Amino acid sequence: GARRTRSRFLGALEPFTSVRVSYYEREHRDLVRVSDVETVRSPLAARDPESLNYVGYFAELMDEWAQEADPNERLYRLGASMVEAMALGAPIARLARYFEYWLLRLQGVYPPAIACHECAAGLEDDGAWISAREGMFLCARCGGPGKGVRLSSLSIRFLHEASRIRPADLEAISWSIQIGRELEAAHSLLITTHLAKELRSMRVMRELQN
Ligand SMILES: [Zn+2]
Structure with missing residues (x-):
């Protein structure tokens, strides 16, 4: 069930950052099924100390959604692929x-x-402009400041590339400080609008950045 899946995932998240992920491909599936996540290193051995700040955020985000989701294998596989990417030293803001x-x-x-x-x-x-309340994209002409958050063409390109690549390949994705800021603003708006609250870890992350 969902609860078991979640605790399996969070169990791997809590000691975190360095794990070995075993998986096998399934026919007619675009994602792989994770069969085992094994912790092989302690958090203190993380390559990127900044990434540890994100761990609580990822776990809280996953937890919020796992509570309302049905048993969700794809969510679990996404989480496991994140753990794998972090262990491989993927750039954390892009991740x-x-x-x-x-x-x-x-x-x-x-x-x-x-x-x-x-x-x-x-x-x-x-x-484009993304409206969190309406849950839709408007083009540069139809949208405007009153209708959501602005995403430049480069941010749109990030989203298109993100839909195609694995997290372990994020070194190659279109990226800049500006893309990071735009997507962070858009995503936190989507998250707080949908959950009707701000996550504790989002506040902590923002305080650390300022
Ligand atoms: Zn339009």
Whole structure:
């Protein structure tokens, strides 16, 4: 059941950061099934000390969604692939935005970043506005400051690439400080709107950044 799946995952998260993940591919599935997550190193051995700040955030985010989700194998596999990517030293800010994107997408919260909800124009050339309340993307012409958070064309490209690559390959994704800021603003709006509250760990992370 969901509870068992969650505790299995969080059990691997709590000692965290360095684990060995075993998995095998299933036919007709785009993701792999994780059969075993084994802790092989202590958190003190984490390559990137900053990544430890994110651990509580990832765990709280997963926990919030696992509570309302049905037994959710895909969520568990996403979590396990995150643990694997962290153990391999994936860039943590990109990993955080990637994780939020997939978590929100698997829960049906993230609107498709393909076309404008109103005029069907593509979003990759001029960027877009994302409305958390309406759960939709508007193009640069149809959207505006009163209708959500602005995402540049580069941020849209990040989302398109994120939908195709594994977290272990995030070194290669389109990235800049600005992309990170835009996606962080959009995702935290989606999360707080959907959960109707701000996560404790989001506040902690923000205080650490300032
Ligand atoms: Zn439009």
